[in-house]
Amino acid sequence: MSAAGRELLMKAVVFNRHGDSGVMEMSEVPVPEVPDGWVLVRVNGSSINHLDFTVRSGSAGIPVHFPHIGGCDAAGTVAALGRGATGYREGEAVVVNPGIGCGNCPACRMGEDPLCEDFRILGEHMNGSFAEFVSVPARNLKRMPQGFSLVKAAASPLVYLTAWHALVGRAGIRFGERVLVTGGSGGVSAAAIQIAKLFDANVVATTRKEEKADALRRIGADDVIVTAGEGWGKNYLDRAGINGFDIVIDSVGSALWKDSIRSLSKGGRFLNYGRTSGGHVSTDLSFIFWKQLQIIGSTMGNPDEFDTVMNLIFNRRLDPVVDRVFSLREAGLAQDYVESAGQIGKVVLLVGEDSH
Ligand SMILES: [Zn+2]
Incomplete structure (x- = not known):
């Protein structure tokens, strides 16, 4: 100009x-x-x-x-x-x-x-x-x-598009599934909690800070895990009496990887859209093939998804x-x-x- x-x-x-x-x-x-x-x-x-x-x-x-x-x-x-x-x-x-x-x-x-x-x-x-x-x-x-x-x-725009593409476009979330959202207080995570609730999912969010648990419940999480050290995944599954989550949506990466993978149910999908704590992870492949897990990468989203998710925001279905x-x-x-x-x-x- x-x-x-x-x-x-x-x-x-x-x-x-x-x-x-x-x-x-x-x-x-x-x-x-x-x-x-x-x-x-x-x-x-x-x-x-x-x-x-x-x-x-x-x-x-x-x-x-x-x-x-x-x-x-x-x-x-x-x-x-x-x-x-x-x-x-x-x-x-x-x-x-x-x-x-x-x-x-x-x-x-x-x-x-x-x-x-x-x-x-x-x-x-x-x-x-x-x-x-x-x-x-x-x-x-x-x-x-x-x-x-x-x-x-x-x-x-960025957070809802990213969360929608990951959960809907890539993971193919179905009504009533169990979803674990790691690093729950981040922008994409908060969007993912709301989107999963649109699908009537049972949503559990993780946070490192106990004081954020109430806010995560207000956003829509049915339950909150405070992650400290290893073993939080198994502890939660034992406490809740469930076999695992259908979907884990994550951008934390290495710090939560081990528990995130072990928290998946048979046929579960691990959705990754970032690696804030580090991008190098290792895993025992027996978890992957025996439980028939899918490890799925996701970045941003496409124009149709942007249109859909912004309409849901403009219509106040997502807040x-x-x-x-x-x-x-x-x-x-x-x-x-x-x-x-x-x-x-x-x-x-x-x-x-x-x-x-
Ligand atoms: Zn092109």
Whole structure:
């Protein structure tokens, strides 16, 4: 976007090197380009995701171009349409699907964008939404109903899409199954608890912090396991008098792996969408073949799933859990808060007048 040949600038939180949250600074950078078929969105709200600090610290191992703008989620209004972008008008309220495929390859044409060889995530492989404007393909937008909470909309996209794709798309959750959600207070986990309850599942959540148990029950967990050391899985199964869970949905990784695998019932499915405690695990294969387990990887979700899960949120069948709201300039503080696992659910950033 340019006016009279001059580059327009916007406020954004950027980092010029990897490191702790101290590397993030409010800066003025050019408003992003809007390629053909893309749309410029004025960001009013974003939110913090675990991905943000793995990209910032460099531990995600993804090469980024500095200065980099993080931020996967965006809710805002259409500011400008690129050539050939249709279906939206300037000023319309929208939310953004942060998973961006090329739009042309067989995977994208089948609607399976996360399988696209060029699949990118907003704020991870490209500049994101900790900024006044973000540029995304028109196919990544969804209209937001009038009067819907900006904060809840900004909190929703990545975590609900990830949880829906994992539980519904990948695990094929069936009504009434037993589901174990590890690391229950994280954003995806809170979404997964609610989605599993839509399927009338019996949902058990794990947490390391006893004081979070009540909040997890309020989100919808039928029971809570406080994980301390090994053996929590078997202890719970003995106590509950059950053989195991049909589904374990996990992004904690190595710290909970052993008990998670042993907690599965025969024919159970282990859904993994991350590895916050470490990605290297080992297991006795006898558990896998004898119990006929499935180990299933899951990343983000496809456009149809985004549409479905956002409709459930807009229709209030799913209710995003928002812990705290910060302003854009407090992005580093907000990331530290989430990284210290102090929150239940989502932490939102408001982008607007107060962020200057
Ligand atoms: Zn593609």
